[in-house]
Amino acid sequence: MKKNSILYFLFIIMFMASCSGTKNLPEGELLYVGATIKVEGNTTPKKERKALQAEFEAIVRPKPNASILGLRPKLFIYNLAGTPKKQKGFRYWLKNKVGEAPVYYSKVDLEYNKLVLQNNAENNGYFNTKSTADSTRRGKTVKAIYTVVPKRQYLIRDVQFPQDSSVLSTAVSATKRRSLLKKDQGYNLTTIKEERIRIDARLKEKGFYYFHPDFLKIQVDSTVADHKVDLIVMVKDETPELSQTQYRINDIVVYPNYSINADSVIVAPDAIVHHNDFTIIDSENLFKPRIFDRTLYFKKDDLYNRTNHNLSLNRLVNLGTFKFVKNEFKVADTIGNYLDAYYFLTPLPKKSIRLELSAKTNSANYSGTELNLNWSNRNLLKGAELLTVSAFAGLEVQVSGVNNGFNVYRFGNEANLIWPRIVAPFRFESSSGFVPKTKATLGYEFQKRTKLYSLQTFKGSFGYLWKENERKEHQFNVTEITYASPNNVTPLYQEKIAENASLGKVIEKQLIFGPTYSYTYTNTMQKRRKNTFYYKAGVDLSGNIAGLVTGANLKKGDTVKVYNVPFSQFVKVENEFRHYLKLGGEKQLASRIIAGAGFAYGNSDEMPFIKQFFNGGTNSIRAFRARSIGPGSFDGTSTSNTFLADQSGDLKLEFSTEYRATIYDFVKGALFVDAGNIWLLKENPEKPGAKFSKDFLKEFAVGVGAGLRFDFSFLVLRTDLAFPIRKPYLPDGDRWVLDQVNFGDRSWRKENLVFNLAIGYPF
The missing domain is CATH 3.10.20.310 (membrane protein fhac)
Known part of the structure; x- marks a missing residue:
């Protein structure tokens, strides 16, 4: 030994x-x-x-x-790989991508x-x-x-801006109020450079198109007091006259069919169109002139400013119609202190077709594939309208498990038409760089579950999308219509409905129509912030006006039907909040809270199945299978493995937090805990313990786990392995099961370990 x-x-x-x-x-x-x-x-x-x-x-x-506890694994791998014979292959990749010289x-x-x-x-x-x-x-x-x-730090005693009356000096002095240079602040060269850039940015808003930060100097006088300095902001004497001039906009010329390979632009007389303040040169008459009213912010005689300059370019790109967008400003030949603006736009191909084949898996142990065929027209009505028509077909199977043989077949199509404007009887103005849009959708899906039933779903919607800025986004659908109709329900499924009545909700005829609205705020694109947030709130209304007009009241027997189908009447609200805390380096703590509620009334006794809340699965509480938790303390384990779990609720509360860190290059790791549940608003004799009560916190499901994320830049492949530590369906007092965790026990692993394979992060 x-x-x-x-x-x-x-x-x-x-x-x-x-x-x-x-x-x-x-x-x-x-x-x-x-x-x-x-x-x-x-x-x-x-x-x-x-x-x-x-x-x-x-x-x-x-x-x-890079080292860990005095060891250098990357250097070890570099040496282990030796000298590759070729500049490709596994050995070369191992040495130069995984290893470190x-x-x-x-x-x-x-x-x-x-x-x-x-x-x-x-x-x-x-x-x-x-x-x-x-x-x-x-x-x-x-x-x-x-x-x-270091010696004692010098502090700023005073900051002086130009005092002369020239146009440029006056404009520079007008920026003083928001100066980055503050009295009693430590002298810092980086801040001084940033101050020059800040002043230049303000001057660009006031017409000084040709100005540059290098035309400013900030003198330092360190003789004024003990460890004190005065900073004197000055315009350099050698600043060109062009850079001291304020410019306004003269002619605005648009080339909407410009070729980047052309050496020069040849203009035929009949290709020139004058529209309001614009001159549009479009020899093939590809676009209606009015689209430039909504995308170009400059008007004739406007004082040049960088904000309108950038907003115009952003909107042109945001149209999704142009492959290249180029912009030039030139001093006008005919009038002093004016600029001519030129926009050179290279269109994308008007029509395109794309075929996609994808593979997928879910927490219910179903795996499958889907084929998508998409056809697009980027300028349907010559106003940069986007029409997309797609057809899809897919198959999902369970290789092992109780649902083996109950395959799912899907096919359908969808058409979307997007106008790059608000199509409405009212005028809508937006000052952001994002084009407001109107979207109309029509879709159909046929789903067949082998040996069980078929389901046809028709969908339609009409609404608006607009962004106030890169952080705030709104989506308002004037109406969303969903009609679902079952077919070919088998005797086998009817038998299961007799055993578990809630399975019948899946195949009920449903008619849902009404407005929806969602608001999204995020600042996660600001990479330098330590704390970033994401918040999305949505409200879904169905049949509210129709119910009010018709006086529908299911409790009184006054049910109203449309084409022999009762329409659904409900209010649904959902909120999702995410917080990301940077811990330094590649480490991060990500957290999410979801809270939602749905209330059926009038013409409906309960929420439609497709509008109810569910828990569990790859992007929810990962220690439980999809739709297998709740509601409340209801024990659905006896039926949760029958034709997919269908445990749904009217209320939802869910919390997740995840520690993320880089393990090695493109391999990321995560430790996480998920908690939450769903509840019903009303008692259901078939689901004891499902109603929401003051003891709802005692009915939380809790799961923990670890995962790997393989970040290939274009794709993030996620694997999570999780297990429950609290089961809400167990008797009160026995719900914490952390003491029962036993990785060495095969039966425990089979019952509790849940493996999730997914694309992208859970939140």
Whole structure:
């Protein structure tokens, strides 16, 4: 036993030595393992020294090889791969993509890094800083040591803007109120550079098209007081006259059929169309002139400003009709202080067709494939209208499990027509760079569940989409219509309905019509923020006006039917809130809360099945199969495996939080906990414990798990393995099952472990 222990210990030592990366160093080379930076001196407060040290550590170069507990696995893989014979293949990929080349000490320039640290300190106002550089060697590794001794920081005493009466100086002085340079703030060269950029941006809003930040200088006077400076903002004397001029818009010329391969533009007289303030040169008459009224913000005699410049370009791109959008401004030949604006637009192919084949899987152990054929016309009515017509067919099967043999076949089609404007009897104005849109949809789907039933669904909608800005989006459907009709219900399924009446809701005829509205806010695109948010709220109304007009009241027996089908009457509200907290590096804590409620009344006794809430599955509580939780403490385990679980509810509350970190390059890892449940608003004798009560928190399902995300940039493949630690359908007091977790028990694994395979992140 002792001999085996010694051998094992020697093996660990050898493995650690190989992972350290020093074994294969060339003759005369040493491995660079990083830098230690010391910020010393009593003239600078400890808090400032600590902040400087963190900043210094980020700018020292080169960076050493990545290490974990003194081991360098990437360097180990690099050495293990050897020398590939070709610049492709697995070995080349392993060495250059997974592995990491050694960082030699010979590549470290101590003197250069010392000067970089000293300059950085002085750029932060710590003038007369001293710095030294040295190194220490340990075996075949070397560490650099930098010592920086900053002096007391200089603070801003006063900021002065130009006082002369020239047009440009007056405009520069008018920006003072929002200056980044503040009294008693530490001197900082980066802030000074940002101030020049800020002033330039403000001048661009005031017509100074040719101005540039380099035409500004900010002088520093350090003689005014002890460790104080005055900053003097000035326009350089050598600033060109062109850059000192405010410009207005003269002619606006649009080429909507421009070829980027053309050396010059030849204009036929009959190709010129004058429309309001625009001159449109369209020899093939591809577009109606009115679309440029809604996309171009500039009008003749407008003062040039960058906001309208960018909004116009954003809207042209957002139309989805043009492949390339190019814009030029030139000084007008006929009138002083004016610019001619030119827009060169290269259209995408008007018509296109695309065929897609996809594979999918879900938590109910169904796997399958789907074929989609999409045809598009990007300029249907010469107003940049987008018509898409799609047809699809798919198959889902369960290879093993109780539903083996009950395959699902689907086929259908859908047509969407999108107008790049609000089609309505009222005028709608939007000042964002996103084109408001009107969308009409018609669709049909046929679904056949082998040995069970068939279901036909017809859908239609008409509504509007618009964005206030990149963060806020609205979608309002004036009406959404859904009609579902069952066919070919088999005796087998009828028998199961007799055993479980709730299965009958799946095949009920349904007619749903009414408006829907959703609002989305997100700032997740702001990558530098530590905290980012996503919020979506939606309301779904059905049959409300019809119910009011007809006096429909199911309780009194006054049921109203349309084509012999009772229409659904309900109100449904749903909210989803997400929070993302950056923890540094590639680590993140992502959390989500979902809260929703649906209330049926008037012509309906309960919510339509397709509008109810469900829990469980790949994007919900991942430790439970799809639609297998609740409602409340109802135990649906005896029926949850029969023809898919159908446990639905009127109320939903769900919470998830997930710790995400990069394990290796494109491989991300996650640890997560999910919790929640659904409830009914009314008692259901067939589902005891399903009604919402004051004890709803005791009826939460809780699951935990871990997962891998393979981020291939164009696709994120997600795998999650989860198990429940709280089962709401167990007797009160026995619902926590954490003490029963036993990964070594095969029967426990079969009953509790749930594997999820999905595309994309859960939230």
